[in-house]
Amino acid sequence: MNIKNNILKFQESLLGTSCKLVAVTKTKPISDILEAYEAGLTRFGENKVQELTEKSSQLPEDIEWHMIGHLQRNKVKYIAPFISLIHSVDSFRLLQEVNKEGIKNNRIINCLLQMHIAEEETKFGLSEKELFDLINSVEFDDLQNIKILGLMGMATFTDDEKQIRKEFKGLKKLFERIKEQPARENLFFSELSMGMSSDYKIGIEEGSTMIRVGSAIFGSR
Ligand SMILES: *Cc1c(COP(=O)(O)O)cnc(C)c1O
Numbered sequence: 181m182n183i184k185n186n187i188l189k190f191q192e193s194l195l196g197t198s199c200k201l202v203a204v205t206k207t208k209p210i211s212d213i214l215e216a217y218e219a220g221l222t223r224f225g226e227n228k229v230q231e232l233t234e235k236s237s238q239l240p241e242d243i244e245w246h247m248i249g250h251l252q253r254n255k256v257k258y259i260a261p262f263i264s265l266i267h268s269v270d271s272f273r274l275l276q277e278v279n280k281e282g283i284k285n286n287r288i289i290n291c292l293l294q295m296h297i298a299e300e301e302t303k304f305g306l307s308e309k310e311l312f313d314l315i316n317s318v319e320f321d322d323l324q325n326i327k328i329l330g331l332m333g334m335a336t337f338t339d340d341e342k343q344i345r346k347e348f349k350g351l352k353k354l355f356e357r358i359k360e361q362p363a364r365e366n367l368f369f370s371e372l373s374m375g376m377s378s379d380y381k382i383g384i385e386e387g388s389t390m391i392r393v394g395s396a397i398f399g400s401r
Contacts, residue, residue: 184219186397204394229255253277267332282325297347298336330371348386
């Protein structure tokens, strides 16, 4: 794998779009991350808290770390001091915990709400009803140390492009519906995280603002 060339290719395909690249480095060594950093990337994503904290402590401070995997409430405290964006908030209780840790660390923690858009039952995420219940609840307004920047979703694992496109379109529509609502202190929609190595092109075409790409840059895991 030529990491540098792969990154150049992605940077080219993102030129002229407003879509950002989150380089997913899970299971990859520090040396790979440094290579990507030296090629100009500063936005990296991990899916496990322990791996994320270990790596971040050994790497330059200007890296923006993104948590993209399922997050347990008892582990929020380890990433709260430095995390740049949590893509995977999928319950009100988790959001409350993030807010609590935001208060402790005297910062506002940026989050995306993860939506369940795939056909598989195993993928995490909120249903549309759960999403509206959450953001319309009275308790939500009390959370002043979090900010919801948008939505994240993972499409069904399939070769069927039509299926993936349909799921991304649905997510984009939902994103726009919420974006149209009056802005609030802790809810300001600007980011739509959709697309990974296998489906990032469809993601970009359907309005993604952040693609999360691992294997297409760093090789298979
Ligand atoms: C691993 C992972 C990715 C990247 O997957 P690739 O297929 O390697 O690009 C994206 N999003 C999430 C949530 C992941 O866990």
